[in-house]
Amino acid sequence: MSNSIFQHKQTAHCESGVISNLLGHQGLQISEPMAFGIGAGIFFGHLPFVKVNGVPGTTYRIWPGAIFQRVCKRLGVKMESEKFSTPEKGMLALDKAVAAGIPVGLQSSVYYLPYFPPSYRFHFNAHNLVVYGKQENQYLVSDPVMDTVTTIDPESLSQARFAKGFPAPKGKMYYPVHVPAKVSLEKPIQEGIAQACHFMLKVPLPMFGVKGIRFLAKRVANYATNPGDRKATLYLGNIIRMQEEIGTGGAGFRFLYAAFLQEASVVLKNDQLSKLAGELTQTGDLWRNFAFAAGRVCKSRSASDVSYKELSEMLMTCAASEEAFFRKLAQVKF
Incomplete structure (x- = not known):
């Protein structure tokens, strides 16, 4: 694991941005577009039977998590990924990882992230962000769609990680445990x-x-x-x-x-x-x-x-x- 200071880079999209930032922290520099392309992120689907906030879902990208899985597989990156049965277990695991100096990717609901403007806060449960530290009971957040780092209180983060609805994040957290020093693209x-x-x-x-x-x-x-x-x-x-x-x-x-x-x-x-x-x-x-x-x-x-x-x-x-x-x-x- 790298012990260097986490470098926040603003990106266009949360999942490919988190990949780029987490792998960059481990010394594997890969741009967000490259992560998106290797992960075959581009897609389209209109799902009249899958209701998002009561209306049919439309997606312009592949389903959440797929970009991550494909990039890791193709580049030989091994990830530790966990979901949790209770918020208590999920927050305890996060605290343990952060105390060990490991930046952690999290799946969350946009609705419970107080650093987003109110007009952007709706029930979308597949938003990815990185928590890279803790200071005075506030978690240090690198959200790739924000221009700078921010903080979040434990209660809001727990709500965001364990939001109900589709897809239920269930406190999902992930981080690289093996990143090759050099890869061929x-x-x-x-x-x-x-x-x-x-x-x-x-x-x-x-x-x-x-x-x-x-x-x-x-x-x-x-x-x-x-x-x-x-x-x-x-x-x-x-x-x-x-x-x-x-x-x-x-x-x-x-x-x-x-x-x-x-x-x-x-x-x-x-x-x-x-x-x-x-x-x-x-x-x-x-x-x-x-x-x-x-x-x-x-x-x-x-x-x-x-x-x-x-x-x-x-x-x-x-x-x-x-x-x-x-x-x-x-x-x-x-």
């Missing part, structure tokens, strides 16, 4: 790219990948039957919230993956990846335009200059753009 990059292409293009279920974007587009078109209906506004609002407010958001994940491809093009000496990075950035812009237009529809709550049909068409354009991109990426020769 070529094979992990190639495996990460192949896996991302598979998940975006070949998952047979209609709710996932490029098919999932089209699936959502059709559902949004159906919202038009009652455009002033509170349920339509609520559902549309949640799509935007999942895209723009939780962690990095949909467009942000596209920009993050584009940054990964830029880095990968240098490591693999492959100009094609750099060109594709530019194309994905344009797709990110399409998602941003959709969120902006959808936000206007939500705010007006009545007739708007943008219709649900037009929003559906914008999503179909996003789907076509992503399909073209991933088909080209899947054909890159290494």
